[in-house]
Amino acid sequence: MIIGSHVSIREGYTGAARKAAALHANAFQYFPKNPRSLIVKEFDKEDAGQCQEFCTKNKLVSVAHTPYPTTLTPSSDSKRELVVASLLNDLEIADACGSLGVVVHFGKDIFHSDQLKSYRLMIDVLNNVLSEWQGKCKILLENMAGKPGAMGTTLEELVQLRALCETPLKIGFCFDTCHAFASGLWDGNNWAEVEANGVKLGYLDHLAVVHLNNSMYESGSGKDRHANIFGQGYIKEEQFDQLITSKRLKPIPFILETPKAIVSHEMEIRQLQKKWGREK
Numbered sequence: 001m002i003i004g005s006h007v008s009i010r011e012g013y014t015g016a017a018r019k020a021a022a023l024h025a026n027a028f029q030y031f032p033k034n035p036r037s038l039i040v041k042e043f044d045k046e047d048a049g050q051c052q053e054f055c056t057k058n059k060l061v062s063v064a065h066t067p068y069p070t071t072l073t074p075s076s077d078s079k080r081e082l083v084v085a086s087l088l089n090d091l092e093i094a095d096a097c098g099s100l101g102v103v104v105h106f107g108k109d110i111f112h113s114d115q116l117k118s119y120r121l122m123i124d125v126l127n128n129v130l131s132e133w134q135g136k137c138k139i140l141l142e143n144m145a146g147k148p149g150a151m152g153t154t155l156e157e158l159v160q161l162r163a164l165c166e167t168p169l170k171i172g173f174c175f176d177t178c179h180a181f182a183s184g185l186w187d188g189n190n191w192a193e194v195e196a197n198g199v200k201l202g203y204l205d206h207l208a209v210v211h212l213n214n215s216m217y218e219s220g221s222g223k224d225r226h227a228n229i230f231g232q233g234y235i236k237e238e239q240f241d242q243l244i245t246s247k248r249l250k251p252i253p254f255i256l257e258t259p260k261a262i263v264s265h266e267m268e269i270r271q272l273q274k275k276w277g278r279e280k
Helices: 014-022 043-056 076-096 116-128 156-166 177-183 193-203 238-245 263-274
Strands: 003-006 026-028 061-065 101-105 138-142 169-175 208-211 254-256
Touching: 003 263, 014 026, 014 043, 026 254, 043 101, 043 138, 076 101, 076 116, 116 138, 116 156, 116 193, 138 156, 138 208, 138 254, 156 193, 156 208, 169 177, 177 208, 193 238, 238 263, 254 263
Parallel strands: 003 026, 003 254, 026 061, 061 101, 101 138, 138 169, 169 208, 208 254
Antiparallel strands: none
């Protein structure tokens, strides 16, 4: 099982990779810069290169996550300029670290009387960013946790949006289990249907990472509150089992974004490897 968690870059990118290895992980996620800012970061390229070397040597898979203010549906031209510059910066950092891609949340419906306008804005922003990006790292679109029917909650939307972009090969997907549960896309009992639909649509062909999170609220609640995998949320072990043991997800890294106050990520990774992988 390829499993890890989100780690801090407080001690640099190589430090983050070393932290992941110390957790007995073989994957990790990180914020490429301050998670609360879109300010472009002049990063340490030597550190990023050493991070990539460490990951290659220790067979660690990494993925980056954009800062919280990042949005693919910016409400003004000035915000759009900040988002585009920040995303290009994130991609450059992640590429230097050897990461699979940069996770970006699907956009929100900011034109309430015309949802199609929000989709068009997303496509335009993605085209703007990716027309300037020539690296290997991809943008990974993440499904949203809104109530059923909210924007960004279906596989159809993610696949169609990617297809409508000018450079779809530069775009992949991130599947968040809590978001899928909260939106009603995955209710815990219909993984076979979700997977079959993902195959039919071609979604699984471009799935790069899974955010493995339990949910503090019931399916369809629309609430994005993560819980620990074992015994803390509404998604039961037998329901996770259907997803985690899927042959189609076997090569995909699973990243924990679960609370550390109750169970440490190191302990949770050990529990997951013991149940669904090989105990370290």
